[in-house]
Amino acid sequence: MGILSWIVFGLIAGAIAKFILPGRDPGGIIVTILIGIVGGFLGGWIGSQVSGTGISGFNLMSFVWAIVGSLILLLIYRLIFHRSHA
Template structure:
């Protein structure tokens, strides 16, 4: 992995995590760093699932893969927020 690919994963993870958090109704008691971490994990898992399902890679934006990543981010943010809420 190069520095550019690591920075790209962080940026994409931040965007995916933020979109996932925005789509989840209500207030989530997690910080922005945890949102980025959830987004990065969701982006990696979503990409892996897309590759397993043989989703075609296009020259532009891979919309199916992006939707998978955002759905996983919504689930991840919901799980983390629920776990943080139960500890408080």
């Protein structure tokens, strides 16, 4: 699957990750979009490592991996942000 596909998956996955983990995050929608895009790439890499084959195409598993990557990054982002201001 191409980079453009992971960016689109990431945009949607970032919004879903924010829905799953609601809360006040600095940066608003822009940070959520960026976390989603990078999370899509992270999810694609994790999915490739777990399955042993590349993640390809617009399918349910690719989308799930993009959401997983976005959730991981959102949690890391919140941990770093809360520690720096605690």
